[in-house]
Amino acid sequence: MYLPAHFAETRSAELHALINANPLGALVTCGPSGLDANHLPFELLAEQGEHGTLQAHLARANPLVEQIVDGMSVLVIFQGPQAYISPNWYPSKQASHRQVPTWNYQVVHAHGRIRLRDDERYVRGVVARLTREHEAASGQQRPWKMTDSSPEYINQMLAAIVGIEIEIERLIGKFKLSQNKTPEDVAGAAAALATGGHHDLARAMGKSTP
Template identity: 45%
Template sequence: MYQPTQFVQPSIAVMHELMRQRPLATLVTLASDGLNANLIPLHLSDAPTPFGTLRGHVARANPLWTDINPAVEVLAVFHGPDAYISPSWYATKQDTGRVVPTWNYTVVQAYGHLQVIDDAQWLRAQLAALTDHNEAGFAEPWAVADAPPEFTEQLLAAIVGIELVITRLSGKWKVSQNQPAVNQASVMAGLQGTGQMAMADLVAAGGKGAD
């Protein structure tokens, strides 16, 4: 990933937070017929440090788990908030006119070697962890145990586990750090005016977030 210095996200904690808030990752693998990309929700565990482990599952019918070289690295991409930035928002537009459109975004790329885990007990634990994480914000969270056991067993037979111990982690927060303060303020106003509060907050934080 192209990484100008001012857009580098140095904090593992901040990257981990994005990965937990936006767990639907694009998992890129190299198959016998070339590159494949699958959208898969991946649950992050902190261990082993410093980068952690990603766990998920795929349909047994998905060739991802059978057509993969375990010696070749895979890539999981997590996309955070993004927004089109109109040049009309820049305060300096009135002074120089030297402004152009751009796109602000946040993204984390996690690298490692994919391990396939075809084990019912492991899958139950993975499904419970993933479900509990995503249901935590609901007033009445649903749990895997709420489904009839025979139904759950049928579903478990139709999926296969995947695990990725992260060996490299790269984050890019492109949120107007390359603009003067007056433009950052006017971009925040433009984003707030169009209801894009998440990106406005990122611009206000200077792209670094908080550990």
Template identity: 50%
Template sequence: MYVPPPFRENRTEVLYDLIAHYPLGTLVSQTDGQLDAMHLPFEINLADNGTATLLAHVARANPIWREVANGSDVLIVFRGGDAYISPNWYPSKQQTHRQVPTWNYRTVHVRGQITFRDDLPFLHDVLTRLTARQEATHTLPWQIGDAPEDYIAGMLKAIVGVEITISEIVGCVKLGQNKNQQDLQGAANGVIEQGNLIIGEAMLAGLKDKN
């Protein structure tokens, strides 16, 4: 991924946080020279030894676990919101007209080696992690123990676990860091007025960092 220096994000804690908040990743793999992509929610697992892995699962009916060999290199793309930026939102445009449209966004690219697993303890742990993360904000969080054991056992037989050992992670956080404070403020206000609070507030947070 090409990332201009002002937008490169190398802090792993920031990238992990983006993945945690936007866990639906696009998994890109290759079989017999053909690229394929699928969309899966992932959970990050950080081991005591510093190793980081992504955990997910696919339906057993999905052919990927038969067609992609264990240890194969894969790419996972996570997106943390995006917004069109109009030149009209820049105060400097009114003075010089030297502005053009652009697009702001946050994305994380993860490269790693994939392993498919169908051992029941692993599958149970993956489902527990994924549901616990997503149910955390609910008043009455659903837990696997809420469902009958035989039902969960049947569900586990219908899936295959995915474990990806992360070898590289890079982020592009393009939020107008290359603009002056007035233009960045104007663009952030414009984005928020369009109803996009995710990117608008992220841009305002970057403005605070400039101050």
């Protein structure tokens, strides 16, 4: 990933926060047929390992299950807020007309080594934790839980999936938030984004301004 120094985010807490807020990651692997990407909801165990550990599950029918070799290198991409930036939003454009369109975004690349965890207890724990977390965040009065279904049905569903675990070796963050612009231009673009409903990106830009 092309990463100019002024867009690099190296703080582990910020990188972990983006993953937790955007848990649907693109798992990129290279197998017999070349590059492949699978989109999976991940759980981050931030305190497990030097950079954290990612856990998820795959459908047993997914060809990737047969291609995974324990310890093989993989990449997981987590995309945060993103939006188009118009030159018209920079106050300096009105004076100099020396601005062009761009795109602001936040992304984290997690490089690590994967292994299969094909045991029922592990898979049940992954599913239970993901379900509990995201059902709680859904705002329902009565969140769904695994015991809402019969044990036989849940066992059948769990048997159809396989767990994976990725030990993160490197975390690379690119937070492109107009850090190469003046504070006035950053403020102008952030205000326009907020007006258009891109509140998360607007807040991130405000935090990035010295």
